[in-house]
Amino acid sequence: MPTYDFTFKILLLGDNSVGKQSLTRRYCYNIFNPSERLTIGVDFHVKTIELYGRTIKMQIWHFGNEERFRFLFPSYCVGANGAFLLYDITRPSSLDNIPEWVSILRQKAGAIPIILIGSKLDLEEQRVISTEQGKLTAENFNLSAFAEVSAKTGQNIDRVFQNMVEMILKMGYLP
Secondary structure (H helix, E strand, O other): OOOOOEEEEEEEEEOOOOOHHHHHHHHHHOOOOOOOOOOOOEEEEEEEEEEOOEEEEEEEEEEOOOHHHHHHHHHHHOOOOEEEEEEEOOOHHHHOOHHHHHHHHHHHHOOOOEEEEEEOHHHHHHOOOOHHHHHHHHHHOOOOEEEEOOOOOOOOHHHHHHHHHHHHHHOOOOO
């Protein structure tokens, strides 16, 4: 039976079709399905990594944004160690719910690292939300970091998860 030095609960949040499931599948299994179905309720994946000589098990939870399941979200925040907030760089309305997600996270999960992620970087030619606007949004909500990724190409996927784990570790898990 494997042993872990740490187990971290990481949440992925955002509107429908921003790429939460695609991001998770690319990171955990190195696959991309362009016709991914919408998540109903909650989906859960596990990935184990080695970092700084430690074995870290990540429980990655992502939430569908169906209105009928949103009441569950606050209870899933309890015990979270970090969160990614995703928006689609081609769809400005995908930023609309960021204030609500941040508020619930801070209320239910406390002072955890929150990284704003602009997804679908492979659709650069259809971009509507600039990188600068993404950075400004992260600053305005006092988020821990900002990045842009592509689940299709894998660009920056490993880096954002490593950054998240490093932030969590710096919050008191390493001597």
